[in-house]
Amino acid sequence: MGSALIFPLSANGVTVKVVGTPFDREIIDECIRTGRNPKVSRPFPAGISFHYFEEWKDIVPGSDFVIGGISSYGAEWFLEEVLSCMPADIPVLSVVKGLRVGGDRVLSTWPEYWEKQLAAKGLDRKVYMLGGPGIAQDIIDGEHTVTTIGGEDPGVLRMMKECLETDRLHVSRTHDVTGLEYAVAIKNAYALGPAIAIGLGRRKGAERPTGVNAQAAVFFQAAREMRRILRTVGAESDCISMGLADLFVTVEGGRTRSLGILLGEGLSMAEARERLKGVTLESISAVKSLYEGISILAKRGVMTSYGKVRMAEFPLIEHLYEVLFHGKDADFPWKRFSFDLS
Amino acid sequence: MGSALIFPLSANGVTVKVVGTPFDREIIDECIRTGRNPKVSRPFPAGISFHYFEEWKDIVPGSDFVIGGISSYGAEWFLEEVLSCMPADIPVLSVVKGLRVGGDRVLSTWPEYWEKQLAAKGLDRKVYMLGGPGIAQDIIDGEHTVTTIGGEDPGVLRMMKECLETDRLHVSRTHDVTGLEYAVAIKNAYALGPAIAIGLGRRKGAERPTGVNAQAAVFFQAAREMRRILRTVGAESDCISMGLADLFVTVEGGRTRSLGILLGEGLSMAEARERLKGVTLESISAVKSLYEGISILAKRGVMTSYGKVRMAEFPLIEHLYEVLFHGKDADFPWKRFSFDLS
Numbered sequence: 001m002g003s004a005l006i007f008p009l010s011a012n013g014v015t016v017k018v019v020g021t022p023f024d025r026e027i028i029d030e031c032i033r034t035g036r037n038p039k040v041s042r043p044f045p046a047g048i049s050f051h052y053f054e055e056w057k058d059i060v061p062g063s064d065f066v067i068g069g070i071s072s073y074g075a076e077w078f079l080e081e082v083l084s085c086m087p088a089d090i091p092v093l094s095v096v097k098g099l100r101v102g103g104d105r106v107l108s109t110w111p112e113y114w115e116k117q118l119a120a121k122g123l124d125r126k127v128y129m130l131g132g133p134g135i136a137q138d139i140i141d142g143e144h145t146v147t148t149i150g151g152e153d154p155g156v157l158r159m160m161k162e163c164l165e166t167d168r169l170h171v172s173r174t175h176d177v178t179g180l181e182y183a184v185a186i187k188n189a190y191a192l193g194p195a196i197a198i199g200l201g202r203r204k205g206a207e208r209p210t211g212v213n214a215q216a217a218v219f220f221q222a223a224r225e226m227r228r229i230l231r232t233v234g235a236e237s238d239c240i241s242m243g244l245a246d247l248f249v250t251v252e253g254g255r256t257r258s259l260g261i262l263l264g265e266g267l268s269m270a271e272a273r274e275r276l277k278g279v280t281l282e283s284i285s286a287v288k289s290l291y292e293g294i295s296i297l298a299k300r301g302v303m304t305s306y307g308k309v310r311m312a313e314f315p316l317i318e319h320l321y322e323v324l325f326h327g328k329d330a331d332f333p334w335k336r337f338s339f340d341l342s
Numbered sequence: 343m344g345s346a347l348i349f350p351l352s353a354n355g356v357t358v359k360v361v362g363t364p365f366d367r368e369i370i371d372e373c374i375r376t377g378r379n380p381k382v383s384r385p386f387p388a389g390i391s392f393h394y395f396e397e398w399k400d401i402v403p404g405s406d407f408v409i410g411g412i413s414s415y416g417a418e419w420f421l422e423e424v425l426s427c428m429p430a431d432i433p434v435l436s437v438v439k440g441l442r443v444g445g446d447r448v449l450s451t452w453p454e455y456w457e458k459q460l461a462a463k464g465l466d467r468k469v470y471m472l473g474g475p476g477i478a479q480d481i482i483d484g485e486h487t488v489t490t491i492g493g494e495d496p497g498v499l500r501m502m503k504e505c506l507e508t509d510r511l512h513v514s515r516t517h518d519v520t521g522l523e524y525a526v527a528i529k530n531a532y533a534l535g536p537a538i539a540i541g542l543g544r545r546k547g548a549e550r551p552t553g554v555n556a557q558a559a560v561f562f563q564a565a566r567e568m569r570r571i572l573r574t575v576g577a578e579s580d581c582i583s584m585g586l587a588d589l590f591v592t593v594e595g596g597r598t599r600s601l602g603i604l605l606g607e608g609l610s611m612a613e614a615r616e617r618l619k620g621v622t623l624e625s626i627s628a629v630k631s632l633y634e635g636i637s638i639l640a641k642r643g644v645m646t647s648y649g650k651v652r653m654a655e656f657p658l659i660e661h662l663y664e665v666l667f668h669g670k671d672a673d674f675p676w677k678r679f680s681f682d683l684s
Contacts, residue, residue, distance in 0.1 A: 245562030
C-alpha cells in the first residue's frame with residue numbers, strides 16, 4: 001500500500017522520497033537501478049527518489065508528512081526505530097493493519113499502542129492512519145477507489161487529503177481512528193471465511209461445488225461478528241459500513257483471498273504457506289490476535305453494550321483459528337451461522 | 343424462489359402441491375407433461391403434483407402451510423385472489439420482495455400492507471416471510487445456504503423451519519419481519535450499484551477498466567444507505583447483517599447483477615430490458631419505490647433516530663433512479679461516495 005500511494009501523490013505533483021527499511025536493501029537497490037519495485041506491477045512515475053534506511057534522518061526534516069508503509073509484522077520495529085526518533089512536528093500516516101494483544105485494553109490498535117508507548121517516553125504524537133475499502137493494485141492501476149484517512153487534527157487530515165486525492169482516488173476523512181483501524185484489521189481475519197467457501201467448491205472430490213450462497217452464508221456470519229466487535233469498540237456508523245465494504249473487496253481481490261481458497265481446497269496451513277511464499281499474510285496474525293483477544297475478554301466476562309462477551313457468539317473466528325493453528329479441516333460449522341428467536 | 347423451495351421440502355418428505363397463477367397456465371402444462379418448469383435448471387423431484395389456478399381452493403384445505411411464490415408485480419393480485427380467500431387457520435409464507443409506496447407510512451412492506459388490508463375486511467391474518475441471503479439457483483443445486491424466515495408465532499416458524507431445513511439449507515428464525523422484508527427489498531435496488539461498476543469496467547472504449555475497488559466504493563455507499571434505512575425502520579442487528587450479506591450475494595449472482603452490468607456497459611434501459619426479456623427484474627420497482635418513498639419522507643422533513651431524512655444522504659439511490667427512469671449515464675458521482683468529518 002505504501003508503494004501504491006506513490007502513484008496518486010506523484011500525479012498531484014507531490015515530491016516523494018522512498019526510504020526502505022533495513023530489510024528492504026535489495027528492493028531499494030532494484031528501485032535505484034530500474035525505477036521499479038519488483039513486487040509492484042508497474043514502474044514508479046518519474047521523479048521519485050529512493051533511499052536506504054540510514055538516510056531517513058536526513059530526508060525527513062522539512063517534509064509535510066511521512067507515510068509509514070509497513071505491515072503489522074514491522075509495527076514494533078517502526079515504533080522503536082522510526083516513531084520514537086521522528087521530529088515532533090512531522091505528522092505520520094500509517095497504513096499498518098492489525099491489532100495487538102496485551103495490556104489493560106486486551107486488544108489495541110497499533111496507533112493506540114504507539115501513542116501510549118511514545119507518551120511513556122514523554123513524546124506527544126498522534127498517529128494518522130489510512131484504511132480501506134481498497135486493494136493496492138487497483139490504486140496503482142488508477143481505478144476508482146474510496147479510501148479513508150483518520151486522525152485528530154482536521155487541518156493535517158485536509159493536507160493529507162489534498163496530497164492524495166485525484167479524480168480516481170476519493171478520500172474520506174474521519175476522527176474515528178479506532179473504528180477505522182479495527183475495521184481494517186478485523187476484515188483481514190474475516191475475509192478468510194468467504195474465500196474458504198470458494199475453495200471448498202473447488203475441493204477435489206467435493207460432492208457438490210459450493211456456490212455464491214455458501215459465500216453469502218459466511219459473509220453474513222462475518223458481518224455479524226464484525227458488527228459486534230466494531231460496535232463494542234464504539235466505531236461510528238461510517239466506519240462499520242467501510243469495514244463491511246473492505247471485507248467485500250478483500251474477498252474479491254486481496255491476498256487473504258488466495259490463502260482462504262487454498263485452505264478451502266483442502267491444503268494444510270503449511271502447504272498453503274509454501275505456495276504463497278514471499279507474500280505477506282496479515283490475515284494469519286489478524287485471526288490470532290482477534291481470537292486470543294476475544295478469548296481473554298470472554299474469560300474475564302467483560303460487559304459491552306451487547307451484554308457479556310461470549311466466545312459462542314464468534315463461531316467463525318473460532319473456526320478460523322482452529323483451521324490456521326490446529327490443523328482443523330476448513331469446512332464450516334454451517335448450522336452455527338444461522339440464528340434463532342431471541 | 344417458490345420453485346427452488348420444492349427441492350428441500352421434497353428432500354424432507356413433505357408432500358408438495360404446486361399451483362400456478364392464472365398467468366402460469368403454459369408452465370403448469372409443461373410441468374404436468376415433463377415434470378419440469380422450463381425456467382428452472384433441473385427437473386422437479388418425483389412425487390410433486392401440479393395444478394391450475396382454479397384448483398387451489400380444493401387443494402389448500404388441510405395443508406400445513408402455503409408458500410406464496412410470487413414476485414412484487416403480483417402482490418396486489420395475491421392479496422385479492424388468494425390471501426383474502428384463504429382459510430383462516432392455514433399460515434402463509436411469502437417470498438415476495440418489495441416495498442409499496444403510499445398510505446400513512448409512505449413506504450410499507452407487502453406483509454404489513456396485506457395484513458392491514460385484510461384487517462379492514464375483518465380478516466385477522468399474519469403473513470410469514472422468507473428472505474435471504476441466497477439465490478434460488480444455489481438452493482436448487484443443493485448448495486450451502488443460510489436463509490431466514492420471519493413472523494409472529496414461534497410454533498408456526500418452527501413447523502416451517504422443520505419442513506425446509508436440510509443438511510445444506512440452514513434456516514434462521516426471527517420476529518423482525520419488517521427488518522427482514524426491508525433488507526430483502528432494498529438490497530434488490532442497491533445491488534445494481536456494484537453490478538454497474540462491473541459493467542463500467544467492460545464498457546467499450548473505457549479509458550481504464552474498473553477493478554474491485556470501484557465495486558467496493560459502491561458497495562460501501564450501498565451499505566451506508568441500507569444501514570440508514572434499516573435502522574430508521576428499527577431493523578434488528580441480525581437483519582441488518584443479513585441485508586448486507588444479501589447485497590453481497592445479489593451482486594455475485596442474481597438477476598439484478600445482469601441488469602447492472604448491461605447498464606454499466608453503456609446500454610440504455612430499453613436496450614437492457616430487451617436483452618433480459620422474460621426475466622423478472624424486481625430491482626426496477628425496488629429503485630422506484632425506494633426513491634419515491636425517501637423523496638416524500640425528505641419533503642415532509644420526517645425525523646428519525648438519524649435526524650431529518652435528507653435526500654442528499656442517498657446519492658446512490660438517487661443516481662440509480664436517474665439511470666433507470668431518466669436515461670442518465672450509469673457512471674457514478676464517485677466523489678459523493680466519500681464522507682468527511684462531521
